[in-house]
Amino acid sequence: MTGEDYPSDDDKSFVSAKSSHDPKPETRFSAEEEASLLAESNKLKTEANSLFAHGSFEEAVQTYDRALSSCPNYLEYEIAVLHSNIAACHIKSEQWKEAIDSATKSIDALERIDPLPKPKTSQDATKAKLQPQSAVEEIDDETAEKIEALEKSGRTRDDVQKIRVKAFLRRAKARSETGGWAALQGAYEDYTFLATVPNLSPLDKRTVQKSMTDIGPKLEDAKSKEMAEMMGKLKGLGNSILKPFGLSTNNFQFVKDEKSGGYSMNFNQNA
Structure with missing residues (x-):
């Protein structure tokens, strides 16, 4: 199976650094408690991955939900992986609305770790033309802090991007299958974003290009209807x-x- 339709089996344990989405400090677990909860969550995730591989999608969703319950809610990366995997299960069961919801939760969790660049305004575009081009990405202080926290947790921005691509692919797939003007427009926007992602695998590139071509006529028909x-x-x-x-x-x-x-x-x- 490809990375698009198979849950990520990423079981590395880590202790998250503080992020802006963390609960209040007094609600955080000690390092020992956090490690124990995360180990239990990873164990359940492994069981759920096996259930998925054997086609037991409903049981897999239930086991992923148990993994979510065990995982501290401030470990955003692990939360994102679990929601993305749940989305994959719903897609296999053709539960499109549930898949959209789970994939969106995954995307939102990753956004809290490493936010996507905000669309530039016309003023920003004008300023960019007047300034020399830089090969170094410009990030604000808040984003820099989140990236530093991510790296301290043992993850990289590439790890985030891989899960983000999977979640967007799954949400776009579910939206396109849901049909209707709004859903198809959402799917087209998801694929449009994916088309801009650097280092997208050849298989994912073909999926994105074909899907965008297929959605165009469907989108116009749904709009007219x-x-x-x-x-x-x-x-x-x-x-x-x-x-x-x-x-x-x-x-x-x-x-x-x-x-x-x-x-x-x-x-x-x-x-």
Whole structure:
């Protein structure tokens, strides 16, 4: 199986450094307690991976949930891995909404460790053009602290990126299978992000490219269908309001002005 559809079997133990998402200091476990809880969580995760490999997806989800319960809730990387694996189980069971939810939780947990760069504003773009290009990535102090904490935990940004790619692939897959304008648009956005990820594996690149090509026509069809349904509902509402007056929406015709592109409304008593 590929990394896209098989849960990550990443069982390295670590003790997380403090992050901005940590609970209050008094709720954190001692190093010994944390290590014990994490060992139990990793043991359950290994059992769940085995259940997944044997096609027992429902039992695997239940075991991953137990692993989540054992894992300290401030160990964001481990939490992200477990949610991503749960998403993989839901995809195998064609439980698309549950898969979207689990993959999103994984993405959110990773975002708290190593946030994705925020989209640049037009002002930022102008400033970038005026300044010399730098080969070094610019990061703010808060992000630098989170990256330092990640490295102290025994993980790297590459580890985060690998799980992030899996979670995005799984969410995009589930969204595309859910169908509907909003879900397909979300899937397209996920694949668009993945297309920008450096060092994406050849298999994942092909998956992303093919999926984006396939979604395009489906997205337009879903948009047209849902817009037609919405207009139909609005027309029905309008007719219910106009009926007591002996009128209907057919009495009102919208005419497009080819020069301005705007519309004018004409009233036709005999329509």
